[in-house]
Amino acid sequence: MQAFVMNGIGETGFAEKDRPEPGPNDAILEPTVALICTSDVHTVHGAIGERENLTLGHEAVGVVDEVGSQVENFAEGDRVAVGAITPDWGSAAAQDGHPSQSDGPLGGWKFANEKDGVFAEYVHVNDADANLARIPEGVTDEEAAYVCDMLSTGFAAAENAAIPMGGTVAVFAQGPVGLMATRGAALQGAGRIFAVESVPERQELAREYGADEIVDFEEVDPVEEILGATDGAGVDGAIEALGREETLADCVAVTKPGGTISNVGYYGEGETVGIPREAWGVGMAEKDIVTDLCPGGRLRLRRLLRLIDAERVDPTPMTTHEFDFEDIGEAFELMASKEDGVIKPLVRF
Amino acid sequence: MQAFVMNGIGETGFAEKDRPEPGPNDAILEPTVALICTSDVHTVHGAIGERENLTLGHEAVGVVDEVGSQVENFAEGDRVAVGAITPDWGSAAAQDGHPSQSDGPLGGWKFANEKDGVFAEYVHVNDADANLARIPEGVTDEEAAYVCDMLSTGFAAAENAAIPMGGTVAVFAQGPVGLMATRGAALQGAGRIFAVESVPERQELAREYGADEIVDFEEVDPVEEILGATDGAGVDGAIEALGREETLADCVAVTKPGGTISNVGYYGEGETVGIPREAWGVGMAEKDIVTDLCPGGRLRLRRLLRLIDAERVDPTPMTTHEFDFEDIGEAFELMASKEDGVIKPLVRF
Amino acid sequence: MQAFVMNGIGETGFAEKDRPEPGPNDAILEPTVALICTSDVHTVHGAIGERENLTLGHEAVGVVDEVGSQVENFAEGDRVAVGAITPDWGSAAAQDGHPSQSDGPLGGWKFANEKDGVFAEYVHVNDADANLARIPEGVTDEEAAYVCDMLSTGFAAAENAAIPMGGTVAVFAQGPVGLMATRGAALQGAGRIFAVESVPERQELAREYGADEIVDFEEVDPVEEILGATDGAGVDGAIEALGREETLADCVAVTKPGGTISNVGYYGEGETVGIPREAWGVGMAEKDIVTDLCPGGRLRLRRLLRLIDAERVDPTPMTTHEFDFEDIGEAFELMASKEDGVIKPLVRF
Amino acid sequence: MQAFVMNGIGETGFAEKDRPEPGPNDAILEPTVALICTSDVHTVHGAIGERENLTLGHEAVGVVDEVGSQVENFAEGDRVAVGAITPDWGSAAAQDGHPSQSDGPLGGWKFANEKDGVFAEYVHVNDADANLARIPEGVTDEEAAYVCDMLSTGFAAAENAAIPMGGTVAVFAQGPVGLMATRGAALQGAGRIFAVESVPERQELAREYGADEIVDFEEVDPVEEILGATDGAGVDGAIEALGREETLADCVAVTKPGGTISNVGYYGEGETVGIPREAWGVGMAEKDIVTDLCPGGRLRLRRLLRLIDAERVDPTPMTTHEFDFEDIGEAFELMASKEDGVIKPLVRF
CATH class of the missing domain: 3.90.180.10 (Medium-chain alcohol dehydrogenases, catalytic domain)
Known part of the structure; x- marks a missing residue:
């Protein structure tokens, strides 16, 4: 064969x-x-x-x-x-x-x-x-x-983000896994979904799948944008659907104390993946980082x-x-x- | 005043x-x-x-x-x-x-x-x-x-039913709390929602809120109907939104082993509320009964x-x-x- | 053979x-x-x-x-x-x-x-x-x-009772499963364990396994006794290790609102197993009933x-x-x- | 005053x-x-x-x-x-x-x-x-x-480590919080507790509080030691009770895929706290990192x-x-x- x-x-x-x-x-x-x-x-x-x-x-x-x-x-x-x-x-x-x-x-x-x-x-x-x-x-x-x-991974990202009914969530990257994370967040009862993406076709699909707001990281700083939109409080959950250290750092930064960072990104490079110390509340802000395959x-x-x-x-x-x-x-x-x-x-x- | x-x-x-x-x-x-x-x-x-x-x-x-x-x-x-x-x-x-x-x-x-x-x-x-x-x-x-x-109670009923993404759920009674439980189930990612109701206006609203199938208990036996529709397996979660012993019994009966009965009904009468012994797996079928206010x-x-x-x-x-x-x-x-x-x-x- | x-x-x-x-x-x-x-x-x-x-x-x-x-x-x-x-x-x-x-x-x-x-x-x-x-x-x-x-069932009873660190628990019946539930409760960090039992040898074993207080149901009413000992508040979790309707009712009665009734009893008789309506908070006191095999x-x-x-x-x-x-x-x-x-x-x- | x-x-x-x-x-x-x-x-x-x-x-x-x-x-x-x-x-x-x-x-x-x-x-x-x-x-x-x-933080470290009944846990550092994490792990039903510590008085206290094995990091590499002792599988949970990047890395390394790293350490230095990429399963090994205050x-x-x-x-x-x-x-x-x-x-x- x-x-x-x-x-x-x-x-x-x-x-x-x-x-x-x-x-x-x-x-x-x-x-x-x-x-x-x-x-x-x-x-x-x-x-x-x-x-x-x-x-x-x-x-x-x-x-x-x-x-x-x-x-x-x-x-x-x-x-x-x-x-x-x-x-x-x-x-x-x-x-x-x-x-x-x-x-x-x-x-x-x-x-x-x-x-x-x-x-x-x-x-x-x-x-x-x-x-x-x-x-x-x-x-x-x-x-x-x-x-x-795609559905299994993307939806798992949303499930693991522990989004409360009516909660807020940011999904970083709208590739196929990220798009399904966005759809998953909507199907988990999120009340407000930020989709971080710069490619217009993907932004449009993100909206179709349930994103309430598109954050174009080539135009704005996504951390500032999302914190600003939530009165500085941050989101209940952030989803990393890309696999880059910088994006994980952004996820930690936009997540409220007591919130969850849900990772489905695959980190392909480097000795370590750095968590931003202060944004992580020096290890005491109850920002959990969960991962899945x-x-x-x-x-x-x-x-x-x-x-x-x-x-x-x-x-x-x-x-x-x-x-x-x-x-x-x-x-x-x-x-x-x-x-x-x-x-x-x-x-x- | x-x-x-x-x-x-x-x-x-x-x-x-x-x-x-x-x-x-x-x-x-x-x-x-x-x-x-x-x-x-x-x-x-x-x-x-x-x-x-x-x-x-x-x-x-x-x-x-x-x-x-x-x-x-x-x-x-x-x-x-x-x-x-x-x-x-x-x-x-x-x-x-x-x-x-x-x-x-x-x-x-x-x-x-x-x-x-x-x-x-x-x-x-x-x-x-x-x-x-x-x-x-x-x-x-x-x-x-x-x-x-209405939203808080109905949605809690759905949240407590522990519905997995794509899972099945039966909502007994489509009064306002039941209708919101139906909507809540959809917002929790249910894949198939049975709404048990006999009043046509409520059936119609149930459909609008996300019910996939209406079970009219005046025309069919809801336990037989729901078990039949799930190849005898039962649903992942059942919601009691009425507060009647018979309905709770039906909920236990249609729930799969390992599933959840989520109660928001208020039981107004009787010394006891009876759980059907055999349908409950003689106490060993892992059918949990959870309640909320x-x-x-x-x-x-x-x-x-x-x-x-x-x-x-x-x-x-x-x-x-x-x-x-x-x-x-x-x-x-x-x-x-x-x-x-x-x-x-x-x-x- | x-x-x-x-x-x-x-x-x-x-x-x-x-x-x-x-x-x-x-x-x-x-x-x-x-x-x-x-x-x-x-x-x-x-x-x-x-x-x-x-x-x-x-x-x-x-x-x-x-x-x-x-x-x-x-x-x-x-x-x-x-x-x-x-x-x-x-x-x-x-x-x-x-x-x-x-x-x-x-x-x-x-x-x-x-x-x-x-x-x-x-x-x-x-x-x-x-x-x-x-x-x-x-x-x-x-x-x-x-x-x-015996260990698997008894310990599961304790695990399912959702006993918080330092919490209170009542274990009804100190047969071998109940004894292991008592030991399990101690190993789950219970702060106070009531063991309900009337047979002296079993009472003694219960103490060895970690029971803090023995409630002899032939001498006192266990519900009164346990509620009294907790200033009327009830215990965080109650374990049914016998399989009798009366005992399950007692479990419901001694459990605080928001607590858990953990059942490993096997109910061998009757059409229904009755939950006491008022003690169960008319279905709204958040007293969950969980079961296991x-x-x-x-x-x-x-x-x-x-x-x-x-x-x-x-x-x-x-x-x-x-x-x-x-x-x-x-x-x-x-x-x-x-x-x-x-x-x-x-x-x- | x-x-x-x-x-x-x-x-x-x-x-x-x-x-x-x-x-x-x-x-x-x-x-x-x-x-x-x-x-x-x-x-x-x-x-x-x-x-x-x-x-x-x-x-x-x-x-x-x-x-x-x-x-x-x-x-x-x-x-x-x-x-x-x-x-x-x-x-x-x-x-x-x-x-x-x-x-x-x-x-x-x-x-x-x-x-x-x-x-x-x-x-x-x-x-x-x-x-x-x-x-x-x-x-x-x-x-x-x-x-x-001390009890509240140390016990929280153990509770968050999600130790299953009979599970394995490693507690890094036996200062007062680490000692209480060790005691907490015992009270959560751990079946095998590794206490990582080099100070003899603290090692002795760790044993009194329930540690089964002492890992002296001045004499052995704790990661090798703990992985070796668990046939390479790693522990169900690891507790960071010190607040050092190297220790957190060790926690990630000794934790099994699907296990939990429970942090109560306070990280006082650096821009980032690095997670070791490969030991973390390139972000897909389901090694969750949870923190608490x-x-x-x-x-x-x-x-x-x-x-x-x-x-x-x-x-x-x-x-x-x-x-x-x-x-x-x-x-x-x-x-x-x-x-x-x-x-x-x-x-x-």
Whole structure:
């Protein structure tokens, strides 16, 4: 079968591989639609180290091709989504409420990290009963592909921000995760959402997803702006959806004492990530910093699919470009260049 | 000044009273708009016992007429809302996170219970800094009056139901509290909301507020219907917004193991309120039963007002009738009879 | 192999059975020590309905005899404990934080309910990686047997009671679960523990486990006594460790507004379990009722074993009697009769 | 009256001041016993900026000398403790569950910060009903003085570490707050407590308070040691009780993915406090960082006093030195020099 792989840092291309075989608890998925993630680009650029002949991709939906002997909930032909994160649900971390950390830090992240990813004609899914979810009739593959990572991560950012009903929240960066954090904040009952973003297309989408105010960091200082708009009090929660030290610092600065900084950014550089000491109240202002890695699992996926089905969220406006699988290389280049107003490139198999 | 009072069980009428005086921490409010609550009717019918010359009412907005010497946040002329529940914020219960229970069970409920209520030309507000909230310019008095109780109680019902993002919830009874519970569930990210109600006008409002499915208990058995619609699994959370033993039993029955029954109903009769033993999993199905009394306080009110201001909720469709203060007796009769499709009667001063 | 089985309601005896075979994820355990639970007695008396040739027992430790092909964490010869509750960790309920409810109400309870229990020469353990825990060197089998159910359930009762540091708690009934709830309350930082019990030996053990005050319900009314001792305020949390409607009512009555009633009792009779309406604050006193079924899983067992290893709890004083497996019938009779000061009978294989 | 004051950075001495007058909600306390805190020393050294004629001290117990007109719970002659932090309980932050942050960051910290502290013959206590607690008969003033800050802060560190029953925890630094964090961890049900400390007297006290293992950072690398002792998994929670960037980094490094870093350290230097990027899982390992400022309030103090009364904790071994008020200057020098094995100097009035 054909797979789109990483061949050392900076190198991508197609490779011919054997179709994977399922163990007793596994399934084989035949993808129909996939999405490219900025973190795929990071991976190719070396963020998780050297990889040879590793199939890329972690956002895909498709059809079950085969299941292992112990799989009870799925059968050949089922139309399903699989989480970007596919935890080992019996692990200590999962039993402790942190499935994404099963078997070590970020250990639930297997696709295009510990094993081949989803940009291939067939995909191996571990613990299929727990990590797949059937797609409801009312939801298309093109919509469903967003639950694998974008909705799950973005909504988790909002959930972790501990936004009280009618509370205030600032979402830093309106890429696809940030946009879904904005939508998530609205769905968590926020009363006022500041979306920090400078790209006009993303600002517009942010408004559609529920942002009450756009803070263009190229025109104003977002900390001054948000503190000013809240009479100096700061927001109940701030969301870091970018992964830059400066942005995290801004999040700490705009959060009220007793508020929460919710991080879903991935910090790719530096020895340390600095918290601004005074804005953090010298460690005593009860500004908690919480982090997350995309929650996976059948239950989570099912709930996210339900929100699409019920029209609480429509992710498709984020699909700015479409490609056939054979042209996935172009999609990658586009995602790397961030040109042409790209938000998410969708790939069809 | 004129006040609309209860004079023994079943008796109401106007009385002439002295204008109240503020203590150092208090304020005097001159109401502009008030709402009549079913619990006012219960009170008159003896629910909290005999009362003589007690001013009725606990939902009002208005203008600050005078403040005590220690009040810092408010001044004469401020347009404000006051919570139906006005806790003592320094009490042990408030320090423990349960302000509505300050100084004893339901102890934060002072209006028309421990002291005169709001259906008067002037109203005494204890701990004014903590229990009043300024009304934003974009919110009318007619809208703001709903934050005192209806939004606060209804939304609390949804918050306590611990609805996960994309989760399922059933709201039993679509009176004004139930309608706001439905809206609250939508604002908490519910993926599927069942609204149990038989009155067509209320069914329609429920849909407007976010209900995905209406369960008419006069046509179907709501337990069978909701269990059937969830493949027998039950909902993540069920909300009791009526105060009847049978309804609570239905809530327990439709809630999945590991789910939450959120009660805001007031049980007026009987020695006990029975939990159905088997549906409750013989006490081991992890179906928690949580209860609440309308959260009050400046912060809560401010957040609820923000949700109106941001157009996340419009309570005014619940105002089915309007009366002048001098005609409040008629409003009471209407609320007691539940005739003419009444949901909330609004009173102007 | 020999197994001690239930043969219809009220009938027990030995039966010859085939040694179970492990599936890919399973293990076979050879028990060394088991404990008899009151719920085994209830089962025989018909509490969960008719059962034929069902091996009894759910509290056992032993040695791994064989593992399935997918089991990674355990091997033949490992000395292990297995939880009374052996969830399916990939199920929706487990993903939702309620593993004991996996695959339906109380669905994690498989031993001596859905499949053969542990009173046999060989025992089948599902999902072995997730449901077994290695016993540390410093912990004997006789100690370890208590983590399967008694420590896990009793401590869960205390954890769920949401006892604040220095808070007050009342534990109703000092059977083995109640005693461990008392110990659990002490280990959760309770500042004052009332243990309600009339049997002198149990009163004494309760004191050893951390009870500050014994309330003998045959001599005083426990509600009056506990309310009196707390100046009428009530306790922060009350624990029901018996499973009787009257006791649950007492728990509600002694709990302060804003407090928690933590139930681990199993209610065996009646259509409903009545909550006392007025003591419950007519549904508005924020007295939450939470329930649990013995938490299982490798992580839980490992943590409980650690508490024994660190000498934070010594369960062995609860072992009042010992029997060889061949005499288990006598042990059952003793547990049923509650004679001779029995708390827990231990069985050796 | 005499007061021990700060007169600019680095300068202390006695001053004659007027006895304070209570407002309607306040009380005047006549101290009997006080404790000197390292943060008093920091204050004198300029940590919170320049201060002129500011009375120092925030840990004291004594007798009520006078109460304001609105004070209901206390009267002249009552023997009481007052929290180091005396929040405004009606503030938005307090209503939000963060009383220590009332009226701005660290805003509940008034003594020796926003107003005169407790090292004086008479002390003004704001919001007396909410911020004082009567000392039980069984508790001496010398014991009670520890609830003002040391027990409250140390125990909060343990509570915030979210230690599961039987979980593992590392407490960095065994000064008085760290020692109480160690005791707090034991009272929260920790199964294994690592105490990081190099001073032998403090190591010994740590063992008495519940530490299972001492990690002497002058002899071993604490990160290696603790990771090694937990088979590389890390601890469930780590507590920073020192306020140094390196220590916080160690806390992050020894905490398992999905664990909690609980900070009560006060960071006195630098633009930023650096989180080690890789050990923090590049922002995706679900290692939350939570902070706190000493919880105050009548309820908290009462609960802490109860724990002393019930002999769950004996703080007096931390009192290494005693001084009369007139010699408080010497006590200050001792606390600054950390000589003579000092842990806490107690001052008698």
